[in-house]
Amino acid sequence: MAVTINTLREYKQKGEAFSALTSYDSTFAQMVSESGVDVILIGDSLGMVLQGHDSTLPVTMEQMVYHTDCVARGNRGSLIMADMPFMSYGTIDAALDNAAELMRAGAHMVKLEGTDWMKDTITALSERAVPVCAHLGLTPQFVNKFGGYKVQGRDEQTAQKMIEHACELEAAGADIILLECVPAPLAARITQAVKAPVIGIGAGAETDGQILVVHDMLGMTTGRVPRFVKNFLAEADSVQDAIAAYAKAVGERTFPAEEHTFKA
Numbered sequence: 623m624a625v626t627i628n629t630l631r632e633y634k635q636k637g638e639a640f641s642a643l644t645s646y647d648s649t650f651a652q653m654v655s656e657s658g659v660d661v662i663l664i665g666d667s668l669g670m671v672l673q674g675h676d677s678t679l680p681v682t683m684e685q686m687v688y689h690t691d692c693v694a695r696g697n698r699g700s701l702i703m704a705d706m707p708f709m710s711y712g713t714i715d716a717a718l719d720n721a722a723e724l725m726r727a728g729a730h731m732v733k734l735e736g737t738d739w740m741k742d743t744i745t746a747l748s749e750r751a752v753p754v755c756a757h758l759g760l761t762p763q764f765v766n767k768f769g770g771y772k773v774q775g776r777d778e779q780t781a782q783k784m785i786e787h788a789c790e791l792e793a794a795g796a797d798i799i800l801l802e803c804v805p806a807p808l809a810a811r812i813t814q815a816v817k818a819p820v821i822g823i824g825a826g827a828e829t830d831g832q833i834l835v836v837h838d839m840l841g842m843t844t845g846r847v848p849r850f851v852k853n854f855l856a857e858a859d860s861v862q863d864a865i866a867a868y869a870k871a872v873g874e875r876t877f878p879a880e881e882h883t884f885k886a
């Protein structure tokens with residue numbers, strides 16, 4: 623049966639962890655969905671992974687629509703989430719038009735990076751039938767504001783702010799919260815504070831779901847391997863086996879382990 627937002631809510635209620643991976647093309651999408659991964663993200667990470675840029679900022683709507691279309695054709699029942707690229711939701715009108723394009727291409731939900739300023743945008747999308755995932759913590763589109771890719775929410779003041787923002791964005795209509803590179807104790811607090819399912823990457827083992835970039839979990843990271851990445855192909859016989867092992871490890875909460883986690 624196809625995964626929906628309700629499936630993810632049920633996982634949270636039962637305390638069962640669900641898995642997510644990025645895909646950018648039809649072949650990966652089919653393998654990922656047939657391996658039992660619940661959510662497929664067409665991440666704007668494709669700007670780095672596929673295009674070789676040093677950030678996600680150059681990615682365009684046209685490219686996101688193309689890759690969403692490719693993924694949708696390969697998908698076999700996972701929930702498809704598509705990233706809204708840099709400045710494609712700078713105004714509410716732009717957000718509505720651009721989200722509609724991604725939904726027409728086959729997305730079931732869109733993901734936006736930001737904090738409390740996104741409240742009205744999320745409400746507008748949600749009221750017009752577009753489910754939203756709000757991405758907090760290390761939001762890569764903010765790399766130039768952050769001055770690099772750094773763990774977020776390390777001091778109590780910024781941690782408190784992140785909890786408030788997650789609650790406000792949920793109240794505004796966000797159906798999923800995604801936390802990237804935040805200390806595990808903070809991710810656990812946010813996961814308890816909101817009813818919406820919380821997906822983590824570099825956010826410890828206590829979020830409701832986990833996500834990785836598919837190339838990373840297959841050992842295809844170019845450059846420095848982030849702390850939160852595990853190469854599942856190292857102990858698998860095939861790409862399909864590696865993806866299935868990832869889904870199983872997430873479901874059993876054996877991934878992420880301590881060594882993949884930021885403690886504080």
Ligand code: KIV
Pocket residue numbers: 644663664665666667668705800802823833834835
């Ligand atoms: O673009 C992406 O791949 C992402 C995930 C890492 C969460 O946003």
Ligand code: NA
Pocket residue numbers: 665666667678705762
């Ligand atoms: Na992204």
